[in-house]
Amino acid sequence: xxxxxxxxxxxxxxxxxxxxxxQGHATRQAVRAALALDDRGQLQExxxxxxxxxxxxxxxxxxxxxxxxxxLNRPRNKAxxxxxxxxxxxxxxxxxxxxxxxxxxxxxYDAFYAAIESLFRxxxxxxxxxxxxxxxxxxxxxxxxxxxxxDVAANPEVNIGTGTMERRYWAPVVDRLMSDLRNHDFxxxxxxVRENVKFQGGEFGRWIHATFPRQVCSIAIEVKKFFxxxxxxxxxxxxxxxxxxxLQSTLPGVAAELERP
Numbered sequence: 138x139x140x141x142x143x144x145x146x147x148x149x150x151x152x153x154x155x156x157x158x159x160q161g162h163a164t165r166q167a168v169r170a171a172l173a174l175d176d177r178g179q180l181q182e183x184x185x186x187x188x189x190x191x192x193x194x195x196x197x198x199x200x201x202x203x204x205x206x207x208x209l210n211r212p213r214n215k216a217x218x219x220x221x222x223x224x225x226x227x228x229x230x231x232x233x234x235x236x237x238x239x240x241x242x243x244x245x246y247d248a249f250y251a252a253i254e255s256l257f258r259x260x261x262x263x264x265x266x267x268x269x270x271x272x273x274x275x276x277x278x279x280x281x282x283x284x285x286x287x288d289v290a291a292n293p294e295v296n297i298g299t300g301t302m303e304r305r306y307w308a309p310v311v312d313r314l315m316s317d318l319r320n321h322d323f324x325x326x327x328x329x330v331r332e333n334v335k336f337q338g339g340e341f342g343r344w345i346h347a348t349f350p351r352q353v354c355s356i357a358i359e360v361k362k363f364f365x366x367x368x369x370x371x372x373x374x375x376x377x378x379x380x381x382x383x384l385q386s387t388l389p390g391v392a393a394e395l396e397r398p
Contacts, residue, residue: 143202143245146252149195152264152395153388154256156198156355157187157272158209158341167238168206173231179205180370182225186377187272190360193385194270196260198253205229207242209249210273210339216246225279250344257345261352266395268310269355270384271298271342275335277361282368293331298357300337302346307354309394314356317387324379335359358384 143161162183164172172179183204191197200209205224208216217239218224260267275296277287286292297315304311311332319330338357345355360380365372 143200143207144249144252145197145199145201146256147195147197147199148256149197151195151392152260152267153194153270153391154196154198154260154267155191155194155270155272156341157184157191158198158200159184159204159273160188160191161200161202161204163201164203164206165241168203168234168242171230171232171234171238172205173228174205177370178227179203181276181367182227184272184274185365185370186372186380187274189377190272190381190384191270193381193388196256198256202245207246209246210341212340213243213246217242253345254348257349257353261349264395265352267349267353268391268395269342269345269353271338271355271357272384273336273357273359274362275359276367277363278367282366289329291334292361293334294329294361294363295331296335296357296359296361297330297332298336298338298342298359300333301339301342301357302354303350306351309397310354310391311356313390313394314387317390318383321383321386323383328383 160183162180188199191199204210205218208218215223217234218229219233221228257267277292278284279287295318297311299311315330315332319327321328336357336359338355342355342357345353364376364380
């Protein structure tokens with residue numbers, strides 16, 4: 138079976154983009170042979186269901202390769218994990234990756250950033266301003282399936298990361314997204330949505346804001362894995378769908394803020 142491309146780009150007509158760059162699980166044969174991690178170990182740190190949530194937007198960026206091959210949300214010199222401390226203490230490789238293996242992985246990294254620069258230049262030329270929903274998930278039971286979950290005070294259900302942007306340029310957009318997400322009826326309750334508590338955003342957002350500081354607003358949206366068992370990978374699909382609808386509910390407000398002069 139041939140390996141899928143490293144990424145899928147779907148182009149729509151809206152100024153809102155959804156990205157799921159850590160959705161992917163596939164790896165090249167050379168990478169797969171060198172990895173010490175099994176499938177479950179890899180999946181635990183990847184972002185399942187983020188591609189499903191990205192369907193809220195017509196323009197989508199979907200990663201298909203595992204972050205253990207190349208992490209598109211890290212700086213280029215950190216994009217291929219080398220040591221356990223680069224990867225949550227995990228022993229990623231059977232032996233250190235070869236120079237050729239790293240070079241080929243970084244060629245995918247370079248191709249990705251070249252492609253998104255072209256995409257965003259086109260979108261900015263068409264719309265003037267663009268918003269990116271940078272979708273991720275995160276673990277909160279790292280001590281074990283049956284251990285006490287991580288402290289809720291430091292682990293919101295949805296962490297909105299804005300640390301890579303000049304927030305004053307984008308405050309109306311960010312504030313509207315957070316307000317609409319908090320006010321959405323999530324199966325009879327409200328989601329715990331907070332800003333920059335757990336994460337502030339990664340290299341994807343940093344690169345976007347360095348390249349298009351006044352034209353593109355990339356909001357890192359990290360959903361805690363309350364909707365699934367992060368150890369087995371089993372998910373509550375009703376909760377997954379509710380998260381989709383919660384994210385979808387924010388689109389009209391974000392679009393309205395973008396249209397303001």
